[in-house]
Amino acid sequence: MSGARIYLDNAATSWPKCKPAVEAAVDFINNCGATSGRGTYTSGQLADRWLSRARLALSQLIGADNANCIAMCSSGTHALNAALRGVLKAGDHVIATRAEHNSVLRPLEWLKHHGDITVDYAEVDGCGRPQIASAAGLASDATRLICVGHASNVTGAVTDLQPWQELASQCSAKLLVDASQTLGYQSINVKDSSIDLLCAAGHKGLGGLQGTGFLYATEEIRIDFTPLMLGGTGLRSESIAPVQPWPNVVEAGNLNLPGIVSMAVAAETLLRDQTRIGCWRDAFTQLVSNTQNTPGLNLVGWADEIASDHLLPESLDQRIPVASYHVVHSSPHDLAAILNDFHGIEVRAGLHCAGLIHPSIGGGTSGTDSGTLRVSPGHHTTSDEIDRFTLAINEITTAIA
Ligand SMILES: Cc1ncc(COP(=O)(O)O)c(C=O)c1O
Structure with a gap:
């Protein structure tokens, strides 16, 4: 780390x-x-x-x-x-x-x-x-x-x-x-x-x-x-x-x-x-752009924006800085643990205290692979931090593919 x-x-x-x-x-x-x-x-x-x-x-x-x-x-x-x-x-x-x-x-x-x-x-x-x-x-x-x-x-x-x-x-x-x-x-x-x-x-x-x-x-x-x-x-x-x-x-x-x-x-x-209310937008856009096509990770709930190539900027009016991913070759919990233990990156895995939503967004609610890997930047997240996250997640998903 x-x-x-x-x-x-x-x-x-x-x-x-x-x-x-x-x-x-x-x-x-x-x-x-x-x-x-x-x-x-x-x-x-x-x-x-x-x-x-x-x-x-x-x-x-x-x-x-x-x-x-x-x-x-x-x-x-x-x-x-x-x-x-x-x-x-x-x-x-x-x-x-x-x-x-x-x-x-x-x-x-x-x-x-x-x-x-x-x-x-x-x-x-x-x-x-x-x-x-x-x-x-x-x-x-x-x-x-x-x-x-x-x-x-x-x-x-x-x-x-x-x-x-x-x-x-x-x-x-x-x-x-x-x-x-x-x-x-x-x-x-x-x-x-x-x-x-x-x-x-x-x-x-x-x-x-x-x-x-x-x-x-x-x-x-x-x-x-x-x-x-x-x-x-x-x-x-x-x-x-x-x-x-x-x-x-x-x-x-x-x-x-x-x-x-x-x-x-x-x-x-x-x-x-x-203007401070919206100052998460740049880091969040960078996160979504960097990860929307990462093999082994499926960004949840962005299909329409990605299909129409309309990630920016209007879609951000209907978003908060939360990106969730379904994990293909591993489990969200394992990925979160690797990110924490080897890269010092703290993200959350699981159902996020909202168990009823997951079947509708294509996810399971039981078993080790259930839920999502949730990445939520904030007002102070920097471009460098998103780059480090992107590098780490690419390295991990490539290794376990
Ligand atoms: C949508 C939503 N409602 C309510 C809460 C509960 O807030 P608190 O953690 O302050 O109890 C949360 C916390 O994550 C939340 O995400």
Whole structure:
């Protein structure tokens, strides 16, 4: 192995993080360290101000008009669980898609298993894009919620939200969008897309610290919301009644202030310079161009673009920097291990916590060769790193062919 490690698993969590965000978080830890909503002393007030600043910056980043529609969470998973438990009631029907992550699938299946709700899953195409016609065929009078991911964490295909918003409106259902993979890589506007609930991680494309995420909800959702967790919020302690105002009702317990500081600064950084949102495009284009014809590797979900020779640049508006490969003469796990052990290149192999999507994109879900080899560059990935990855993967696939 030569040179520094190359991190290409930004879809799991980004690295390196947004530098000013890390610096602000470290400064907060070293020089403030207080928690929010608890004390009126000086450092407590500073913590409160950081929380408000984060709500404001995140609300602006997603096009919301009210900072108090943002509740802080500890991950995308936390935000999704809070949203699903928050709105679903016994008897509700939910439409989700086969592209969803386990953080959507498992809470839904748990609620279904306990007899509270019914769930149907819309099909996805070979690119991993959920099919609106399939979802429309599942809709009924009981449909209360439609859950769709803004992008597949397996293929990187972005979902056009407009037909989903139209379907939700036609069947008077609410629209929940999982933006965990897109935030920071593609713009999203909750008002333009009529999104009722948006869940996101703060530690992926946004560039915040791990242990961060948030939930956005419209006012209509906020007034009738069942909390996932109850406890201290620093508010109305004269009463032990569980009812608390939004967003505090989602935020019981001490918040991750260093993480929240990092989300505030990361969001402000993107708001100041929106071109940063797309600065993964060159490295990603290089990756796709270099590997689309590599013998022994089949790039998943790009057939149309490759056939029409339209990799660039418009197709990147419908992509995030995630490329998945089916591995022909070996297994994704073996390739990932060789890349790590002999080349210092860190990529992920397997099902990527999204087990339902794989049959639709031509892959298996069991056995050592199941799933994909997923390569996800980030905002900071360099051309040199992609060249080193390309060299390594060519060497390995040639050796095992
Ligand atoms: C599409 C999608 N949704 C939700 C999540 C969960 O986010 P977190 O890792 O912050 O819990 C992930 C994580 O990989 C994801 O890819």
